[in-house]
Amino acid sequence: MTFLIRQTLIYAVPLMIVALAGVFAERSGIINLALEGIMIFGAFIGVVFVNMIQEAGVFDGAKADSNWAALQGFAMLAMLAAAASGALFSLLLSFASVNLRADQTIGGTALNLMAPALVLFFIRIIANQNVLNMAGGDAPSWFMLRKSYFGYGRTDSMGFFGEAFINQTYPATYVCILLFIVLSVILYQTRFGLRLRSCGENPQAADSLGINVYKMRYAGTTISGALAGMGGFVYALTTANCSANGDVAGFGFLALAVMIFGNWKPLNIAGAALLFGLFKCIAASYTSIDINGDGIFMLKELGISSHLYRMLPYVITLVVLAFTSKKSHAPKAEGIPYDKGQR
């Protein structure tokens, strides 16, 4: 059970934060189809950053002393680098869709094609293979929390709570959850959030009230890019052993599905992300999940292919779309370039 909770969180949190990235862009009126591409780019820059700092030996001392606080600081820095790169990369999308009023779907598709190509080109040149790993060690030994850090012995148990939420987890996960809450509050409880959302619903009205629609759309897309870049790195850190290979296995698109399933609302998105994360987790390790601890792997006994679990999120999203399309709360002005002359 503790294993299930831990694993589900690992899959759910990148989905959650990237889906929120999608919300920020769409609420400001820009369809961000490039989430997948931005994730790939952010993951790459984050891993490159980790690599470079490791080569420079800055945190070698902290690693030797098992100074977990310093190592977590290192992880946060890498997340910041990934977020910054994601924000920069997303400027390509906002420039095309805000200033040049280009087709946002095509622009997003271009970024989705661009990111893996650029990333693989550089990875091949840096590493001479198709995957860029950490310069030394592995992600768990550097960035994972362990019982031993808190004075527990190898055989001691930290209790249910400790085992599920502290032992063998990545604090990056909790940073993302915190960020998710803070940003959701900003989106709904602040003046900035209200203005941003108004640009996605009725930009003409927003403009007539003195809100700069272009600026708001830039802000929405840039926040979106930063979150997606960070989500990409967190995904690489927690599920791919802090390596980059120009691929996030469709997580960006799955996040898009989470966003739609969650009806563009943060609380629903958190729920949807947990559900989809659970499916991902079951698909990845259903043969070894022992839910109630009786030593029988129930899901394995059921004999359902893991591909069904992988497919379910997409099928569910399509079905949900079909049933709720009439009362969908998609931002009304998303995807429509704003033109001042149209008022």
Next chain:
Amino acid sequence: MKEKWSALMEKEGAKTVVASLLSILIGLLMGCIIVLIVGLTNPALGAGSVWDGIRLVLGGILSTGRDAVGKLTFGFNPTNVGNMLFRATPLILTGLSVAVAFKTGLFNIGAPGQYLMGTAATLIVALSIPTASVPAPIVWLLAFLAGILAGAAWGAIPGMVKALLNINEVLACIMTNWIAANLVTWVFADSIWCNMEENGKTGYIYKTAHNGVETAKWGLDAVFPGSQVNWGIIIAIVLAVVVYVFITKTTIGYELVSCGSNRHAARYAGINDKRNIVLSMAIAGGLSGAAASLYYLSGNTEFFWSTYQSLPAVGFNGIPVALLAASNPVAIIFTGCFMSMLNISGQQLTNLTGYNEYITDVIIAAIVYLSAFSLVIKMLLTGRKKRKTAASGLDSRPAQDGRTEKGGEGA
């Protein structure tokens, strides 16, 4: 001469061509700049490799390898040209697929999923019907049709949810893409079609040649020795012409295009817009399925079945092919060949220099990015023309006109 030129530039088609050429030019330039920067900053590659890299990015199709002293040589290389035509086959068809949907005002980002379903259906039919009892050409034909039907069925799903439930077809396509990726992996996992004979190839399905089913080469192997080209390219070209005639000369084609121009006006004129949206997506899906069929029926291509984590690039590359051609089916033949030429250049780059093939994917992505605002490029072309006439004093209020036109295009 100058007047003729400007009269030509007035035409919408000419502007489209210029905009596409500009996109290609800027894309290639960007590729060269990346090669330059990487070459100069990476000591392992060195400045000397930059010139080689740039020449291969621009003219890789003509590369004939390196001579005895290690210098790059160029000339007509029939193997490269043949391979270019072979790889252009699926690109032309996925390009057509995206274009047909564009004509009806739909963005078919679902081509990868339709391509995968086409692949699965083709391979299953081609490998399951024993050629001992059924003649191979008939199996070939059945497999080809199965691919088209599977693609069409898969394409019809987003079409139906769009037409009946008004769900954005882009989202529906993304979902069906990943459903297809998992479905295909599921079908092939541990199946009888997995290649178990050759060692170390557990991830692949048998080539269709395993069952004696191959696309005929009929002389093309003599023209392009050593390449994979076959009559698939001819079929693709014929299909492109058929689609052109269908779109421009038939009633149904006209209905599709009018739905794309203005769905509500089309309905008002008595056109069944819902049926046409489903039909358009089904045709688009069928073309993507045909792309997969022709690629895998060549007999010597292998399908990596464990595809649930990634979608085939050929499907996505249909988007730039269609965009560059401005959705003109005949122009797609050429843009498809151009894309596969880039592909060959990338391969040469990997084989002959320290750079790698992904640079050409960067170029393709840059071209897609630029075609996203080809409208703006076209507008700039118009604007420059207007400024020129203003300077000669023919029109006193060109700037005003330019702005109103801009506003109209934005709608």
